[in-house]
Amino acid sequence: GAGVSQSPSNKVTEKGKDVELRCDPISGHTALYWYRQRLGQGLEFLIYFQGNSAPDKSGLPSDRFSAERTGESVSTLTIQRTQQEDSAVYLCASRGTVYNEQFFGPGTRLTVL
Amino acid sequence: AQTVTQSQPEMSVQEAETVTLSCTYDTSENNYYLFWYKQPPSRQMILVIRQEAYKQQNATENRFSVNFQKAAKSFSLKISDSQLGDTAMYFCACNSGGSNYKLTFGKGTLLTVNP
Numbered sequence A: 001g002a003g004v005s006q007s008p009s010n011k012v013t014e015k016g017k018d019v020e021l022r023c024d025p026i027s028g029h030t031a032l033y034w035y036r037q038r039l040g041q042g043l044e045f046l047i048y049f050q051g052n053s054a055p056d057k058s059g060l061p062s063d064r065f066s067a068e069r070t071g072e073s074v075s076t077l078t079i080q081r082t083q084q085e086d087s088a089v090y091l092c093a094s095r096g097t098v099y100n101e102q103f104f105g106p107g108t109r110l111t112v113l
Numbered sequence B: 001a002q003t004v005t006q007s008q009p010e011m012s013v014q015e016a017e018t019v020t021l022s023c024t025y026d027t028s029e030n031n032y033y034l035f036w037y038k039q040p041p042s043r044q045m046i047l048v049i050r051q052e053a054y055k056q057q058n059a060t061e062n063r064f065s066v067n068f069q070k071a072a073k074s075f076s077l078k079i080s081d082s083q084l085g086d087t088a089m090y091f092c093a094c095n096s097g098g099s100n101y102k103l104t105f106g107k108g109t110l111l112t113v114n115p
Helices: none
Strands: A005-007 A011-014 A019-024 A030-038 A042-052 A065-069 A073-078 A088-095 A103-104 A108-112 B003-005 B010-014 B019-021 B024-026 B031-040 B047-053 B064-069 B074-079 B088-095 B109-114
Touching: A005 A088, A011 A019, A019 A108, A030 A073, A042 A073, A073 A088, A103 B047, B003 B088, B010 B024, B010 B074, B019 B109, B024 B074, B031 B064, B031 B074, B047 B064, B047 B074, B074 B088
Parallel strands: A011 A108, B010 B109
Antiparallel strands: A005 A019, A019 A073, A030 A042, A030 A088, A065 A073, A088 A103, A088 A108, B003 B024, B019 B074, B031 B047, B031 B088, B064 B074, B088 B109
């Protein structure tokens, strides 16, 4: 079956512009996570969605970051007024129900000039 | 809160030899899960192996095995018969239901397998 997909693969933007990143989880996975990976670093949790419950936004670094998910489908991560420190790879993962393991998408590399 | 520490930023091994990557963690949860993920230059995060904390038996997946020492909060990864394709960043991670199963990652170990 299809894995987690993300688009775009790469995004270059100018400082101050808004960007929107998309994630398509594995069909049937109700839990979805966004992580950020700065160059040479591990992954930092950003936000978590579980079905129709209120999302866990505890990892969002500022109010310029927001995310939405409709039901158990696609999620979008929006960064408003991008700054150079937002440059990173943004990874999305959906969680299976048997072993609680997370399956990752290929990520979006965001570069803010 | 959980923390994961990988103390080896870089390691190298000769092809066909065995290498062990270290990981220690801290958590206040009783039930938790531990994972090793591999990230090659393609940046795709690939699950290598998982361990449920309530299981005493060490997990194994083909050439990959772990040494899980619960009391010491240690979770090392052993790669046997190393292959060139094992060259990648390796991340140790932990999650638990108490934290919505969000993963806490270490900073990673860059493993290079030399021919």
